Amino acid sequence: MFGGALLFKPIENRIDTIFIHVSDLERSIKWYSELLGLEVKKGVYTGPIYTLNMRNGPVITLDNHCFEEDYKLIPSNQLLFNLSSSDINKAFKHVTEMGAEIVTDIIEHPDLAEFSIRDPDGNIIMVCTCFS
Numbered sequence: 001m002f003g004g005a006l007l008f009k010p011i012e013n014r015i016d017t018i019f020i021h022v023s024d025l026e027r028s029i030k031w032y033s034e035l036l037g038l039e040v041k042k043g044v045y046t047g048p049i050y051t052l053n054m055r056n057g058p059v060i061t062l063d064n065h066c067f068e069e070d071y072k073l074i075p076s077n078q079l080l081f082n083l084s085s086s087d088i089n090k091a092f093k094h095v096t097e098m099g100a101e102i103v104t105d106i107i108e109h110p111d112l113a114e115f116s117i118r119d120p121d122g123n124i125i126m127v128c129t130c131f132s
Helices: 025-036 088-098
Strands: 017-021 049-052 059-063 079-084 101-108 112-118 124-130
Touching: 017 079, 025 049, 025 059, 025 088, 088 101, 088 112, 088 124
Parallel strands: 017 059, 079 124
Antiparallel strands: 049 059, 101 112, 112 124
């Protein structure tokens, strides 16, 4: 039933985890940690998952599918999600210095500015700054 009162709610209205499928877990841990300014947790990470705790919203879980013999990674050529930045120019400089592949340069709209990059496996991520 859409639009009406729902008495029983078996699925919560929230997202807990965003899964990013990766080919090299160690490389992706380092890349995403540098991207987000996070320290890499101590340990050896062979898989299958590593979770990046985000300040707000869902966590990001990197998954290398190491226990699935027939798994074939197919990077998404569509935007997976966006990350927020308070300064789009500083964010762009940061990803450029990291050596990230730039998909789109900074594009300014009336209410936001954004650009897109590829992670080491080719997945597309947007970074944006909303103007208020």
